[in-house]
Amino acid sequence: MEKVKLFGTWSCPFAKRIVWALKLKNIEYEMIYEDLANKSPELLKYNPIHKKIPILVHNEIPLCESLVIVEYIDETWKDVYPFLPKDPLDRAKERFWAKFGDEQILSSFFNYFMKQGKDQEEAKEKTLTNLKRIEQLLSENKFLSGERFGYLDLTFGWLADNLRPLEIVTGLKLLDEDSFPNICAWKDEILSIPSIQECWPNQEALIAKYQETKERKGK
Ligand SMILES: N[C@@H](CCC(=O)N[C@@H](CS)C(=O)NCC(=O)O)C(=O)O
Structure with missing residues (x-):
């Protein structure tokens, strides 16, 4: 059973990429809203380098940087609505x-x-x-x-x-x-x-x- 969590805010342009990507692929996930003025211990643990959202946590493994996350989603759930072309x-x-x-x-x-x-x-x-x-x-x-x-x-x-x-x-x-x-x-x-x-x-x-x-x- 896949466990997907997304740390983000409702307005972050980078987090929205991930929301749209998950939606297009029909992936169920838990959204965790962050207060960037008071970052949670999870955010700091999962993204200690940049300390930024979005963070995708897939089966307890965190991934950071929205472009990287979008590609990861595309490669992991490759049979549903592929984002990148084949060539x-x-x-x-x-x-x-x-x-x-x-x-x-x-x-x-x-x-x-x-x-x-x-x-x-x-x-x-x-x-x-x-x-x-x-x-x-x-x-x-x-x-x-x-x-x-x-x-x-x-x-x-x-x-x-x-x-x-x-x-x-x-x-x-x-x-x-x-x-x-x-x-x-x-x-x-x-x-x-x-x-x-x-x-x-x-x-x-x-x-x-x-x-x-x-x-x-x-x-
Ligand atoms: N290059 C990053 C940018 C992420 C980013 O700038 N996120 C902002 C929110 S929209 C953030 O977490 N800012 C918190 C901070 O700078 O302390 C990505 O594509 O994921």
Whole structure:
């Protein structure tokens, strides 16, 4: 009998990758919500190096780093809804873009909405330049992984669910339909997948969370 536990928070973009991956593969698991201001002894024991979530504990063995966890899930439950393509070259390409997204886009995206002045301008420029590459990737297929939602879409899920709440709270507009039609259509496609819909983060709760962050920073 498989025993799967996920340590995370409801809003962590990295933990959401794992929630979506488990849902797509129909894997039962126990969710353990962490308070990152007061990390549990289990979190510190299971991830002593980075002390971060998400952590997947499979039959008492902990795994850390969301991209590693997604691949582990894919390889372990390989018969149900495979995420990565079979061809090694296609797999390598998806891994390249996933790494690029985490290293070059994710933090500048959040910085654009959270920072001010010059830092914000720089973050905007970097994010838009790099998102243009993602827009291009989507010019041939409706998903980043091709005709079907896959590994690369999972890794970019943070973009789909955080964009609107952040735009609402800050009053800033990052992507519009004219300049980024493919990414805008991709966001809608993702939401039309029933398993994703079921665990789509509550948008009102995300808005409230970002509003609270904004007010705290403004003080
Ligand atoms: N590269 C990591 C990033 C994980 C991460 O940054 N998690 C945040 C929450 S969203 C965290 O645990 N932060 C706690 C801290 O930095 O002390 C991954 O992909 O899993």
